[in-house]
Amino acid sequence: MLFAIDLQNDYLDPAGKFYFPQVEEIKQAMRERLEQACAKGELIAYTKNIYPEDEYAERSASEIAWAEEIHEDFKPLLATSQKFEKIHYGIAPEGALKFRDEFADRKKDFEFIEFIGVETNVCVLSNISIVQNIFPESGLMISPRRTAASDDTLYKQALAIMRGLKVKVLDED
Numbered sequence: 001m002l003f004a005i006d007l008q009n010d011y012l013d014p015a016g017k018f019y020f021p022q023v024e025e026i027k028q029a030m031r032e033r034l035e036q037a038c039a040k041g042e043l044i045a046y047t048k049n050i051y052p053e054d055e056y057a058e059r060s061a062s063e064i065a066w067a068e069e070i071h072e073d074f075k076p077l078l079a080t081s082q083k084f085e086k087i088h089y090g091i092a093p094e095g096a097l098k099f100r101d102e103f104a105d106r107k108k109d110f111e112f113i114e115f116i117g118v119e120t121n122v123c124v125l126s127n128i129s130i131v132q133n134i135f136p137e138s139g140l141m142i143s144p145r146r147t148a149a150s151d152d153t154l155y156k157q158a159l160a161i162m163r164g165l166k167v168k169v170l171d172e173d
Contacts, residue, residue, distance in 0.1 A: 001109045001138075002037040003131065004030070004046035004081075005117030005124045007074040010067035012118070017059070017067060020150035023118060027073060029145045030116045034077040043109040044081040045099065046070075047117075047127060052087055090126035096134040112139045114170075116146040121158035128167060143170040 007030070010016040012023050037044050051064050059067070070078055082099060084091040103109065113131060115124055124147055132140055142162060149155035159169055 001043045001113045003115045012071040022148040026148045046078050047084045050085050089123050090130045110135050110138045114141040120147040120149040121154040125158045140167045
């Protein structure tokens with residue numbers, strides 16, 4: 001299974017409020033991994049951050065609507081995937097439980113769950129923690145080639161925390 005975190009305009013487009021240049025280094029690798037998952041028929045889920053009311057004090061409704069949209073590079077690849085809307089860092093546990101139950105007949109798909117997206121030290125880490133509790137028997141994985149954070153120190157610390165949580169960090173020697 002592949003779990004994509006916050007592949008939205010606000011994070012991946014240079015005009016986004018939360019954009020940071022490091023995402024340019026992972027866009028291609030994320031796109032390739034999603035294409036591979038689609039070609040293999042892997043179960044794919046993704047998060048979509050929905051902004052709370054206080055965000056409307058800073059930006060117009062049209063700006064927020066654009067910010068919340070999945071980035072054009074990923075929209076077609078996620079068109080038939082399971083969407084989790086979230087207001088804060090992680091998905092609601094109730095939604096994850098419903099998802100698990102809905103796809104109970106595809107239990108093999110949950111044997112391994114790989115995470116891609118941004119930001120590694122915030123939303124990716126939060127969702128890994130939630131998913132790990134919903135799918136305790138799954139092997140969770142993350143690749144530094146397909147995740148990024150705006151702060152390199154926090155990024156490295158998040159990867160260390162994930163290792164401590166028994167998440168396999170791929171692409172390491």
